[in-house]
Amino acid sequence: MELGNIPQPTYGPGPEAPGSSMPGLVAMAHGFLQLVQPNPLPVEIIDFGQSKTEFNQEDLHELLHYELGFLVCAAIGVLFVIFVPLVGCCFCCCRC
Numbered sequence: 001m002e003l004g005n006i007p008q009p010t011y012g013p014g015p016e017a018p019g020s021s022m023p024g025l026v027a028m029a030h031g032f033l034q035l036v037q038p039n040p041l042p043v044e045i046i047d048f049g050q051s052k053t054e055f056n057q058e059d060l061h062e063l064l065h066y067e068l069g070f071l072v073c074a075a076i077g078v079l080f081v082i083f084v085p086l087v088g089c090c091f092c093c094c095r096c
Contacts, residue, residue, distance in 0.1 A: 036069035 009052070020026045042062045 014073060037066070038069070039066050044068055 042059075045059050045063060
């Protein structure tokens with residue numbers, strides 16, 4: 001079976017991000033998100049057509065590995081919310 005004259009496909013650059021009036025802030029936000037969540041989304045865990053009633057240990061491990069950066073940021077945020085007012089109170093009330 002002969003396919004004939006099929007040209008080679010040519011690929012161009014991918015889609016570009018929309019322009020912004022603040023490219024520094026956009027780059028900083030994208031850099032932070034890439035730092036916090038470098039792992040790809042485990043799509044095989046998510047079943048859109050079926051309702052999964054239980055997770056096995058591997059699925060839970062993959063999901064926690066995916067969300068690890070956000071969990072660390074949340075833990076640091078909770079520590080700041082607790083310790084900054086506590087330290088401020090100590091400095092204000094216990095001036096020696």
